[in-house]
Every structure is written in structure tokens, then in C-alpha cells.
Amino acid sequence: DGPPAGRERVAIVGAGLAGCLLAVLLGRRGVPVTVYERRPDPRVAGAERGRSINLAISARGLAALEQVGLRDQSLKQALPMHGRMVHPLPGAQNFQPYSADGERAINSISRAELNRSLLDTAEATPGVTLRFSRRVTGVDTEAGEILFEDADAEPADVVLAGDGAYSAVRRSLGFEHDADFLEHGYKELTVPPRDGGFALDPDALHIWPRGTSMMIALPNLDRSFTCTLFWPKGDFAALDTPAKVTAYFAKHYPDVAGLMPDLTDDYALNPVGSLVTVRCRPWTRYGDGAIVALLGDAAHAIVPFFGQGANCAFEDCIEIDRCLTETGGDWRRALARYEERRKPNTDAIAEMALDNFVEMRDRVSSPVYRAKQAAAHALERRLAGRYVSRYELVSFSTLPYAEIPARIRRQNLILAASAAGGAAVLGLALRAARRR
Numbered sequence: 164d165g166p167p168a169g170r171e172r173v174a175i176v177g178a179g180l181a182g183c184l185l186a187v188l189l190g191r192r193g194v195p196v197t198v199y200e201r202r203p204d205p206r207v208a209g210a211e212r213g214r215s216i217n218l219a220i221s222a223r224g225l226a227a228l229e230q231v232g233l234r235d236q237s238l239k240q241a242l243p244m245h246g247r248m249v250h251p252l253p254g255a256q257n258f259q260p261y262s263a264d265g266e267r268a269i270n271s272i273s274r275a276e277l278n279r280s281l282l283d284t285a286e287a288t289p290g291v292t293l294r295f296s297r298r299v300t301g302v303d304t305e306a307g308e309i310l311f312e313d314a315d316a317e318p319a320d321v322v323l324a325g326d327g328a329y330s331a332v333r334r335s336l337g338f339e340h341d342a343d344f345l346e347h348g349y350k351e352l353t354v355p356p357r358d359g360g361f362a363l364d365p366d367a368l369h370i371w372p373r374g375t376s377m378m379i380a381l382p383n384l385d386r387s388f389t390c391t392l393f394w395p396k397g398d399f400a401a402l403d404t405p406a407k408v409t410a411y412f413a414k415h416y417p418d419v420a421g422l423m424p425d426l427t428d429d430y431a432l433n434p435v436g437s438l439v440t441v442r443c444r445p446w447t448r449y450g451d452g453a454i455v456a457l458l459g460d461a462a463h464a465i466v467p468f469f470g471q472g473a474n475c476a477f478e479d480c481i482e483i484d485r486c487l488t489e490t491g492g493d494w495r496r497a498l499a500r501y502e503e504r505r506k507p508n509t510d511a512i513a514e515m516a517l518d519n520f521v522e523m524r525d526r527v528s529s530p531v532y533r534a535k536q537a538a539a540h541a542l543e544r545r546l547a548g549r550y551v552s553r554y555e556l557v558s559f560s561t562l563p564y565a566e567i568p569a570r571i572r573r574q575n576l577i578l579a580a581s582a583a584g585g586a587a588v589l590g591l592a593l594r595a596a597r598r599r
């Protein structure tokens with residue numbers, strides 16, 4: 164059955180964030196691997212217009228990057244954001260720290276830079292071969308071949324598909340999956356530097372919650388901000404003249420409209436992207452000629468409202484590497500174990516990401532929400548380590564995602580007791596929490 168262990172021809176499809184990290188991890192364990200990427204080398208060709216210029220990377224992503232020695236370098240290319248700056252309408256902007264101690268930050272990083280660093284590291288790793296401009300169309304799991312558009316098939320015994328949310332490998336093999344598209348799409352806009360400096364506070368992720376629509380902005384190293392406008396897809400087209408765009412922004416985003424000199428051009432030229440949750444099972448296929456596993460967005464694309472898609476994709480790579488260690492390099496057992504462990508976690512973050520959309524576009528601007536946040540942070544400080552908010556567990560810990568909802572439910576009982584205000588009740592709750 165196939166080549167002997169350790170002699171498999173291993174291929175990765177997609178030199179995106181997950182594909183590159185996995186290539187480095189495999190190269191380092193002495194597994195030769197070929198990476199096939201449909202685009203030309205982005206280090207030469209440059210990025211596409213209006214496509215998610217920056218990402219928030221947090222504890223999980225950093226822990227994974229640390230394993231390949233890229234944590235510090237990545238942080239040097241990033242800007243820390245210690246909280247949300249909420250811009251209500253009407254009202255003054257207000258800052259909400261992400262952590263109870265105000266110290267922890269998520270990191271705004273250029274997706275293109277991060278991909279370049281990972282490509283450089285992959286290229287420098289012995290055993291890793293990068294092949295650009297190779298669009299994969301499918302895998303023949305019986306013949307053990309990867310199929311390409313415009314090129315001959317190439318042999319592969321193990322195919323790891325990190326080819327993104329619309330994965331050609333997933334489609335070609337008919338993996339059973341649902342792709343739930345949100346009614347909302349997104350468009351990227353820019354706030355350029357003003358007088359050589361940042362036009363908004365660079366230490367925050369800015370949010371303009373507007374009910375059905377919402378805009379966010381993340382800072383870039385060049386002192387600009389990339390804004391992302393989320394809106395029901397059908398509504399984007401209504402702003403079909405520069406005058407309508409200007410008037411709409413002046414009304415709904417008055418404090419930032421004046422900071423966007425290219426607003427009407429950006430609005431007209433930048434595409435409307437889709438937001439999809441992909442739920443797929445299984446992620447693995449065991450043919451006589453090749454075994455295939457999906458990872459990253461190909462296995463579980465999620466909506467971006469928790470800033471976790473890339474962080475989660477990186478965790479997949481670490482898990483594959485760990486399972487290979489645990490099984491002594493037995494790919495079949497390792498990939499089965501990887502899927503079994505990761506699937507509950509990726510299901511959990513998919514739900515939390517959808518839920519966070521409602522939180523960001525509605526709840527963050529409500530005074531009740533802010534009071535609850537303040538109470539939760541006070542409790543966190545009081546119970547150091549025993550009461551931790553969902554945001555902190557997702558963004559500042561590596562606790563498996565699947566364990567977070569149950570932990571939050573337990574903690575919410577304590578929070579409810581505190582909100583009820585009874586010192587006696589709170590005392591009991593605190594004692595109960597200390598006992599845990």
C-alpha cells in the first residue's frame with residue numbers, strides 16, 4: 164500500500180498563510196515537500212487591489228509563528244491594538260480595552276508582508292520546493308497524481324490542500340460541505356496618513372457600529388488605516404455616483420468621511436468581497452494512490468469578526484506537525500488524528516465568529532454592554548486567571564476553541580450574580596469560583 168513510511172511524495176496546494184507555514188514545519192522535520200501556488204510569486208508580482216490588506220494576529224498565530232522562529236520578526240512588522248475604539252452615532256468615540264489589565268493587544272499586520280516572510284522562510288528551508296503559477300484543478304486519488312490547468316499531472320502520495328475558502332481540491336473530490344454565505348459583503352477603503360502621522364489612534368481597532376452595516380479600521384505601518392465596510396451585498400450598488408457615496412459617508416460616518424480623500428475612487432474601484440462559513444466533513448480522503456487532507460480556510464473558512472481565520476489556520480499546521488510526531492510519521496494515522504482533534508475546535512470558532520458580528524455591529528455601542536464589560540473586567544482583575552472573558556480566551560490564550568463556550572457559561576453565572584448586586588451572592592460566587 165503506497166510507498167514505505169518516510170518515502171512519500173508530499174505536496175501542499177496553496178502557498179497562502181497555512182500552506183507556507185506547513186511547508187516550513189514539514190521541511191524542518193525532514194519531509195521533502197513541493198508547494199503548488201496558482202499565483203505568480205507575490206514577492207515579485209505584488210498584491211491584488213482591495214483584498215484584505217491587513218489582519219489581526221493574536222496569541223494562537225504568534226505561538227505558531229514562534230515555532231518557526233518568525234514571531235519576533237512578525238511583531239516588528241505589526242502594530243499592537245490594545246482595544247476597540249468605538250465611534251457611535253451620535254456621540255464621542257470611546258476606547259474599550261481588550262483585556263482587564265489593558266496590557267494585551269492584538270496585532271495588525273500586513274497580510275502580504277506576513278505571506279512574504281513565510282515564503283522566504285519556506286524557500287530557505289531544506290527540502291521545500293515552491294512552484295508558482297501552477298493552478299491545481301484536482302487530485303486523482305487512485306493514480307496518486309495532482310492535476311493542473313495547463314500542465315501535466317505530477318505524482319503525489321500525500322496532498323495537503325491549503326487552497327483557501329473556495330478550494331479546488333475540495334471541489335474536485337466532492338468533499339461534502341456547506342458554504343453559508345452571509346448576506347453581508349465587504350469593501351476595503353483607506354484613511355491615508357494626515358500631516359505625516361496617523362489620522363486616527365493607531366493603538367486601536369476602530370469600529371463604527373451602525374446596525375445592519377459596520378465599518379472597521381486597522382492601522383498600517385505606513386501610518387494609513389485600511390477600513391473595511393460590511394454591508395448587505397445588495398446595498399453597495401445603491402451608491403452608484405460619487406455624490407451619493409460622499410453624502411452617505413457624511414451622514415453615517417461623519418467623523419471619518421473627511422479623512423478619506425480617495426473615498427469615491429476606492430468605493431467605485433474596490434471589489435465587494437464575500438463572507439462565507441465553510442463546514443466540511445470529512446476533511447480527509449484515503450485513496451489507493453494518494454491521501455488528501457484539507458486545512459485552513461479550505462477545511463473551515465469562517466467570517467472575519469473575531470480576527471481568527473489565519474490564527475486558526477496556523478493552529479491546524481501545528482496540529483498536523485504534532486500528530487506526525489505522535490504517530491512516528493504515519494500519515495494516515497496522523498491526518499485522521501488531526502481531523503478528529505481540530506474539527507470540534509474549528510466548529511466552535513466558526514460559531515463564535517458569527518456571534519461576534521452581532522456584538523461588533525450592535526452591542527458595543529450600548530451603555531449596558533459597556534457597563535457589563537467594565538464589570539467583567541473588574542471581575543477578571545479580582546479573580547486573576549479564574550474569570551477570563553471570551554474575547555481574552557479566544558485572542559490571548561491557546562485554550563482549545565471548543566472548550567471556551569462551556570467555560571464562558573460557567574463564568575456567566577458568576578457575572579449574573581455580580582450584576583444582581585447582592586454582595587452576599589457575589590461572595591458565594593467568588594468562593595465557588597475559587598474552589599474550581
Ligand code: FAD
Pocket residue numbers: 176177178179180181182199200201202215217218219220297298299300325326327328330331332349391436458459460461465467469470471472473474475476
Ligand atoms: P489563503 O490565505 O486564502 O491561501 C490560499 C492560497 O491558495 C492562496 O495563495 C491562493 O492563491 C492559493 N490557491 C487557491 N486556489 C488554488 C489552486 N487551485 N491551485 C493552487 N493554489 C491555489 N484572519 C485572522 O486571523 N485575522 C484577521 O484579522 C482576519 N481578517 C480577515 C478579514 C477579511 C475581510 C477576510 C476575508 C479574512 C480575514 N481573515 C482574518 C481570515 C484569513 O484571511 C484566512 O483565514 C487565512 O488567509 C486562511 O489561510 P489559508 O492559507 O487557509 O488560505
